[in-house]
Amino acid sequence: MQQKRTYGILLALCAFVIGTGAVLSDNGKAGYAKSPGENSCSSCHSGGATSGSVAMGSDMVDWQYVPGQTYNMTVTITQTGMTVFGLCTEALTAANVNAGTLIAGTGNQVKNNPSNNRKCITHVLNGGATANAKTFNFTWTAPAAGTGNVTFYTAALAANKNGQTSGDAVYTMTQVAIEKTSVSVDEIFEVKALQIAPNPVTDWVNIATTHNDIASYHVIDMNGKEVMNVATAPIFVASLPTGMYFLQAMNKENQVVAVERMVKK
Numbered sequence: 581m582q583q584k585r586t587y588g589i590l591l592a593l594c595a596f597v598i599g600t601g602a603v604l605s606d607n608g609k610a611g612y613a614k615s616p617g618e619n620s621c622s623s624c625h626s627g628g629a630t631s632g633s634v635a636m637g638s639d640m641v642d643w644q645y646v647p648g649q650t651y652n653m654t655v656t657i658t659q660t661g662m663t664v665f666g667l668c669t670e671a672l673t674a675a676n677v678n679a680g681t682l683i684a685g686t687g688n689q690v691k692n693n694p695s696n697n698r699k700c701i702t703h704v705l706n707g708g709a710t711a712n713a714k715t716f717n718f719t720w721t722a723p724a725a726g727t728g729n730v731t732f733y734t735a736a737l738a739a740n741k742n743g744q745t746s747g748d749a750v751y752t753m754t755q756v757a758i759e760k761t762s763v764s765v766d767e768i769f770e771v772k773a774l775q776i777a778p779n780p781v782t783d784w785v786n787i788a789t790t791h792n793d794i795a796s797y798h799v800i801d802m803n804g805k806e807v808m809n810v811a812t813a814p815i816f817v818a819s820l821p822t823g824m825y826f827l828q829a830m831n832k833e834n835q836v837v838a839v840e841r842m843v844k845k
Contacts, residue, residue, distance in 0.1 A: 647725040651722065670701075797829055
């Protein structure tokens, strides 16, 4: 009787471990974006027919980013017959360090690889559980001016959710975003509900806006570089060199909600 009870406990324990392993296999891991020095999901997953694809999308124009601006990003993985999808996406400079800030969306999270301090967007538990295709949405805030080109590295997984690492397909891709060094105000900002006076300005500039969620004001030069930021108005701009600037208002989510041209005398 004791032997049967022990055998039953061992069976239950094995079932728990196998079941737990199947669940944990649906969590994303950092460090597998197939970026320089890193592996991809194929380190564990393999054996599936590679009849699918992975593609990255963005609301950047021609994959040119304006420093400091936030963009909507997508990674779409497709493969007929698969039931769960995952990803690991990094944004790196030419020196292979983090470029800008990744912000997670629904069904994904930001994780850090402690071996090289690279951050990535990766799926959460069952965040990619859907049939045939999955689009992951997240946002990316571009780095400061002078960073140069940014490369997005992505390793994507299309899996059959059989509790094993076999029968799965892995896809990799890269996408380069070019730093835009000369932009017009209409290219940088779409919302212009901001009034400033006087304009041209010598020292103090007063600001009026219909938005009630302003958290900060930022002065941007003609090269897209931030030269001043303050929490409240009016703003003392006497120290700025003579020229044309853009004055932008941002909310607590670091989103641009209003903008106007400003001439400094």
